[in-house]
Amino acid sequence: MKPLVQIRDLTIGFPQDGSVTPVVRGIDLTIHMGETVALVGESGSGKSVTARSLIGLSGAEASVGAGRFEIDGQSVLGFRERDWRRLRGDKIGFVLQDALVSLDPLRRISQQLTDAAGGSGFFRRQNAARDNRALLQSVGIPDPDRRLAQYPHQLSGGLRQRALIATAIARSPSLLIADEPTTALDATVQKQILDLLAERSKAGQTLLLISHDLAVVSRLADRVLVMRQGRIVEEGPTRTILTAPEHPYTRQLLDAVPSVRSRGFRLSAGSEPEANGSVEARPAERLRIPLPPKRIDETSLVLSASHLVKRYGGASGTFAVNDVSFHLAAGEALGIVGESGSGKTTVAKIVLGLVEPDSGTVQIDGEAWSHVGEAQRRSRRASMQLIAQDALSSFDPRYTVEQIVGESLDTVGMFGEARRQRVGEVLDAVRLGPSFLKRYPRDLSGGQRQRVAIARAFAPRPRLLVADEPVSALDVSVQAQVLDLLAELQAASGTSLLFISHDLGVVNHLTDRVLVMKDGRVVETGQVEQVFASPHHSYTRALLDAVPVLA
């Protein structure tokens, strides 16, 4: 039987400074009917561009060349825009990440489904309402009539992503491409979306999955292609790739996934991966480097919170935080896990003194922290630092890296030569050399930005570090580096860490104790090993279930 997609020697380049910079350098891709193929690699590996070239949307400036490029037996080399248009939606459906921006925010779900199904022009089909309802049902959206009339921002993240998938399959395409379909979703929602895709695959849908995370695709894919710097470095059946990877880069991607086994060990390779060029031929077997040991001083409580309550919208409003108590010893790392809306970020804000609790108290180093004037707090603020999820927006875009990191030393009154020295020290600790001092945040990659944020947080030698989803916007391989850094620096400095995340895998890797939150309440708490080995609450079990594992 002829394969659905057959590509030989695909090259894609973009013009830059007068010459063409290759992004995809001669890859072969074959997808058979009914198969699920995964293309895995980190940002910039060329995987998204490759996927987009399959529907002729790699961009107006891209130059696409191939020895052979056939879709459904038809050569698409030399296709014009109108030829591509006939293919899109009809033969190939396309799902992007983050439906909040990938669906038109100004149009109703029903309108968008009709747009997707409606073919060309302004004339609409009959029975559109019935078709739309059936479509939403087929992607597992309950109460479709209500959802049809809503706008994307009125749906939850999971429903939104389902609606986006519904638009892509509106005309039952033979191939469905999903480009990072679950990135930016909570673990439990991610699992639901993956299950939905698995269901469709079982029903005979051909799938091409694009992801940076081997664990995410490992449940679904029949075959995995590992892509790096525009080339396929390894290709094979999923099982083989997971159990016996040949290429060191595949090994690196596998190691980067935090798991029970990785606890206490580094996730990233000891040396920084080469910026360009190939990875040197290291043995591919697992060589875990242990993380430095921590010193936890149980007798000295850095942070203690008791019976925190916060409700928004007045006395009849909803509880964001409902009777939450915890403590954090010096040098300890405490994880707070929960989905969006569980109240974990509000807890972080209360701890940081940005939100005043309605009742309950926070003590820092044994002294009252909540319900005291800001003037009394200000001098103590330097002992407490925050690492935010989106590093870029937490920087002043007009500051250089040196200024950004140095800024945090204002509060401890460190200026001049001492400041310059300390900035150099912490940048060194996060493995950013002196060449980064004069650079601006927009010129940095996502991982580098997060490392600058970490350096800034550690610079004033805080007693307590609050990290709110610091790695959830990062690729798995970059996440691995950032987590390793955090673990190392935390151990070396003896700083206490309050680590907030929706990802149990990450929390498991980094923290000593964990607090599971749901709807503003703590449903389970305990030592990480214990909670993971024998969860008591059904919600914890659901969260654990949702963690993508290499299987």
Place this chain on the structure above:
Amino acid sequence: MDPQNTTAIRRSPAAWLPERLGLKRGGLALQIAARIGSGLLVLWAAVTLSFVSLQLAPGDIVSLLIGEQLRTPEVEATIRAEWGLDAPLPLQYLSYLSRILHGDFGRSYILQTDVTGLVLSQMLPTLKLTAAALVVALVFAVASAVSTAGRRVPRAIAGALELTLVSTPSFWLGILLLFVFSFTLKLFPVSGDRSFSALVLPALALGLSLGAVVGQVLREGLERALEEPFALTVRSWGTSDLVLRLRHCLRHAALPAVTLTGWLVGNLLSGAVITESVFGRPGLGRVTVEAVLGHDLPVVLAVAILSAFVYVALSTLVDVLYLLLDPRLRDESRETGR
């Protein structure tokens, strides 16, 4: 159409619009009411200000109101009676307010006519011109933005054309248009306001530069929207580029353009004076200029209040359009209003 909406239609036409907009608890009606309320406040302030300025102006109020008309005891007596000048100040103010509320802007002693009638009769041609200019502007802006956004060479050409139009004064454009189409080609009348064809050239003269400004903003917005991830999704459905632009991106681009247009249309009313003179059209602009030059205070005050009204109406309209265009704003203001 889904069943929810059909029941809404059956209920009542007034309930249909908010439901259609996804507002179940009268949110939109409330928001619009709030905006109209604040608009009324502004109008009241404008009326009060005009009353105060009359009181504070140097000289005797009677001679201010008479203007350059001959002052006779009869006229003076009429004015005193009309403005209630013998009554105490608060009473004068209240009677002034009540007259304005009843649409009575007093009498112009220079023109020997009722101000309300005069202004209304002159407003119609100006409104006609403004509306026609707005149509020209919008057609030009949308056509230019949609056809050139994101396309390098066409966008450079359109940009140059728009820059020329923006930097050409409307009277100069008017004279050029007159010269070409009226004197040389004899396609349109030279002056007056007797037929629709007389409206074409002034509307072009006034509307093109407006359209050029709005077009630039619209194009920028379109280009931003075309770069959004949703544009990629829409393209992946096999939608044509034109449909993507018109059905999806134009609405995104319209948000900033609507603000600008509202503001510019407000300006048009005063900016129309020159165009009206060039084309020999009647209109509010000319009346205003003559009233100012002739110190015809009742007319000037009426025009001042009227222009305040126009600005309030336009800004309310812009706010409401925003709510209609962007469903996210409706929910946001509903949440904060809760």
